[in-house]
Amino acid sequence: MAGLRLFFGRWIVTIVPYVWLLVFFLAPFLIVLKISFSATAIAMPPYVPVFDQLAGFWEKAKELSFDNYLWLTQDALYIKAYLSSLKIAVISTLITLLLGYPMALAMARAPDRLRPILLMAVILPFWTSFLIRVYAWIGILKPEGLLNQALMATGLITEPLQIINTDWAVYIGIVYSYLPFMVLPLYATLEKMDYRLIEAATDLGATPLKAFWQITIPLSLPGILAGSLLVFIPAVGEFVIPDLLGGSDTLMIGRTLWVEFFYNRDWPVASAVAIILLLLLVVPIVIFQKMQERSA
């Protein structure tokens, strides 16, 4: 009896979240996939159903339309947007790593009683609204904004710099927003590191720089990889940052999808854009999942 109840209890524990995710996570993807193969229609919902009945599946399958995908290859805008998203994501990930690594290293080397406070200080901005943090930069980067005021007051520049509405503002926005995602995994690996290894290396005559390159960096590789993936993956599909900080010529695929969906009301093309974006991200997402499972 108890065994039966135990079995039943275990079963319920698994089945409830499982079914929820099947219905609200997996099924929606299949629908996106399906709609990406259907033709656009001026109606509500604005697409022609591909196969609503399972009967006649094969006849319907012949009607599957690759038009939306062909359209994506024919219009240079989409390919440019994909490539530009990847470029912006790679560059911002590298800048975030270059800024985040020294910070994480300093945190890991800080005195014991300071470390929890520093950790909290890095986590706190992560809790504050993403939208607000992006918004805060508009006032700073505007031509008449605080950065230009400060630079002109110090005499470094005479004309205000045009930063907002350029790719530069997008880099600043992504680096700023995702910095905690980089610092936290780096700190986790650097904090656990055995610092006697560094002592051993310097005792044997290595310069601090050499010890850093040959010991600290290799040992922190899991943190570097985890942090970079946590920045890169969401950055590729980012919408808010390019929309608010970028210019009209800043092409990013998340924004293209948004425009296709909300302004052009072309749901099938928006779905095809989403499927291709997902295909681009499958490899980094799978690597990230393997790392999560291994650490779990």
Place this chain on the structure above:
Amino acid sequence: MRRFTAFNLTTLTLGMAFLYLPILILILYSFNASRIVTVWGGFSTRWYVQLMQNESILDAAWVTLRVGLLSATIATVLGTLAAIALVRSGRFFGRTLFSGMVYAPLVMPEVITGLSLLLLFVAINFDRGFWTVTIAHITFAMCFVAVVVQSRLMSFDRSLEEAALDLGATPAKTFFAVTLPLIFPAVAAGWMLAFSLSLDDLVIASFTTGPGATTLPMKIYSQVRRGVTPEINAVCTILVAFVATGVLAASVIGKVRAPAKAP
């Protein structure tokens, strides 16, 4: 030996300044008397007064609060169950798919999650509004809760549960009397995370919302597109203060309670 050098101090100071200055400037300028956001015209709370009379912002705040409370609570229950399933159920049919579905939303671009959920709601003819936003928020927040609770469950002494079961407690009683109190800090942290994710979300809510369910981030976004105003700074300041107070209070309570639990 861990040596904290002048270089470390410099990078840390600059890094923290980079993280905090923009938010501090935003807060400072919410008290600016001048309507021009970048010119300081003296201290004033007029934007806060004006905000309190702005019906549409108050409505949006109310919607956001309700969605946040409800979705965070349900996401915490589902996420905790998912974490238990991942840690305790061993191998079961479709485990790889299940863990994949738990980890994938953590890194999924929001535009994809939003679009796919909306297409589901349209396909099943579900009226869009308060409930669709809530369901969407539950779905992605429960995965964050699952990861937070999972890490706590791993570092957890299972012999306590076994002792309770040996002494005749039912599995349900064991869970509520032994397991839940032990993992409670993680469950509470998961709830906080789910709540703040819901409070913050613009993209997924924009896709899944319907008439009458405009959330605060959507409201802020539509006003920001029209330009920076001190009123928006005031809303943002209140939100930042609200979340920061919650997080700091939770961490202080966590610290006060932790030594008390030690034997």
